[in-house]
Amino acid sequence: MTGGGGFIGSNLVRALVERGDDVRVLDNFSTGNRTNLAELLGDVEVVEGELRSYERVHAATRGIEVVFHQGALPSVPRSVQDPLTTSAVNVEGTLNVLLAARDEGVRRVVCASSSSVYGNSGELPRIETANPDPISPYGVSKLAAERYCVSFSRVYPLETVALRYFNVFGPNQDPTSQYAAVVPRFITAIADGRAVSIYGDGEQRRDFTYVENVVEANVLAAETDGVSGAVLNVATGRSTTVNELADTIASILGRSVERDEQHERTGDVRDSWADVMRARELLGWEPRIGLEEGLRLAAEFFLQRTALA
Ligand SMILES: NC(=O)c1ccc[n+]([C@@H]2O[C@H](COP(=O)([O-])OP(=O)(O)OC[C@H]3O[C@@H](n4cnc5c(N)ncnc54)[C@H](O)[C@@H]3O)[C@@H](O)[C@H]2O)c1
Structure with missing residues (x-):
């Protein structure tokens, strides 16, 4: 697995180890963290390496049956x-993963794509047959990576599946980085009695998806016959505004919310569902x-971690 030291990757590693699979992780720990794998270290082979290096990726792919490609600048x-840099890691890195998989006779590559490929055009909810229209360079990079997956399934004897995740949250997500996602930021801020930063009016909608759902989709995408070349949304199929999210977290924590309104962020989509x-x-x-x-489970994780710190 690439990116196994990251948020989603480490949750997937745990599920695979619990099933009894042999797992090798390739990660450079740039946005991920070794502590995410701390409890699993005896059961997992960890290779520190760079997705932008074909040689490193190729060496890590030897003897592998299925590659879960989670590594990216997300x-x-x-x-x-x-x-x-986003393009080099997300596009070139994915090409290295696909080439190494092809060269090593891997059966299937399951690739993490993103709802950001949709952009703002077209109807809601987003359906896979809609024309992609990404806004941010990140969305463009995920679309390019996803199209390489589909292309490789057409021109080489390599099976691929791309999963478009929508706003994933849960344990092991980093609440502190400069680029932290909204759910861990809100949980830790509300629990500490700090104001939550809301970009724009807070009425933008998102399909917030608990990480366990994403893990299960990956396992099925690796095992199900006859799905090579597929591109699939992975979400809950429900939309929630950022304001509603803050209120729900506050009610779970038994706290009130103080809002700090900020300018809309460049590159963000308006609604995603x-x-x-x-x-x-x-x-x-x-x-x-x-x-x-999912929010209860995530809150439990973050509160416990703060209590231990
Ligand atoms: N979290 C979400 O809501 C979400 C939504 C849509 C898609 N995704 C996709 O899911 C995947 C996992 O995202 P995440 O949220 O777990 O992010 P994350 O940052 O926690 O995980 C990414 C992992 O990739 C590793 N990595 C980054 N650059 C690397 C490089 N050059 N070489 C080797 N390893 C490298 C990082 O160290 C990290 O462990 C990514 O592909 C992301 O684009 C995430």
């Missing part, structure tokens, strides 16, 4: 600041954990 604002029929039909997958249950 932030919209980071991509606006530095589109070149998925149609998840295709993944249901092709993978037999269900987003089992809804928003509120």
